[in-house]
Amino acid sequence: MVKRVTHMRFLTFLAFLALVSILLPETALPQAQRAGGPCSYENYPGAISIIAVEPIPQPKNPSARLPYQPYRVIFTFAPAKSLANSLFQPTKAQELTLSGGTPPGPEFLKKYGIHPGASFKTDLHLITSGTCSPMVFTFHGIDVYDRFEFKKR
Template sequence: MWKMLCFLACTALIIPQFSCANPQHESEKSMSTGPCSYHYYDGKAKIVSIEQSHAPKATGGPSYPQHEVKFLFTTDETYDQTYADMVSREQWLTLTNSWHPGPEFIRKYGIEVGKTFDCKLGIIQKGACTPVVFEFPDINRSDYFENTQR
């Protein structure tokens, strides 16, 4: 029993040293982790559609009826055209956790078809995160409590 414990302890100490000493392994780790940075461009998001989602309810998903809110982003600023196809198509306005908002959230923030909101386009500059993000200064997309009220 004692020999087995010594063997396991030694193995636990030696194996990580070999894996950390591998330069290829270390460079792969640094490429796939770490913070991401974005450059932001001011613009507007026009709500183009709001439809109740017909997707089946997922286990652990929201208890409220979800609504698929789509918008189009526009800006007068010049941004990296590498992402022009991503930016110019309709986007979903989702909560921070990627769920679609519920009816109370939509009412609280006055989200309706044809309405325009201030919006910031973020284009990745560093890291391996989502290449394009949209931020809404006047909409708290982490306001989950409002989604559960009826």
């Protein structure tokens, strides 16, 4: 009799959970994948010009050091057509980083031909709705997700 009562309580509890999951609105559930989104962007084709490539000192803490010499890559963006948007400042220099904000290393710079004076076709994406990054660059010919230098430990 005790086993049957315990079994019935368990089934009742499962039925309650099923009912709650059906009735609970989807917006009340945490949605990590929607953090900052959904967002919309307007695309502006153009080109970047690399204006500086300079080494960055490694942190003193050995555990925070990168497995390569990091470099700061500074560029400017020139839209192909006139761009009137308050988010874009034509004279402002930007910094090229790998995915996650990590600076590139010397082998990355060599692989993609990044040096002062180099230019690359680039798309500038400016946010039109949502709360994601207001400005995103897509570089043609540079894969910022290519983190091969991290694998050389």
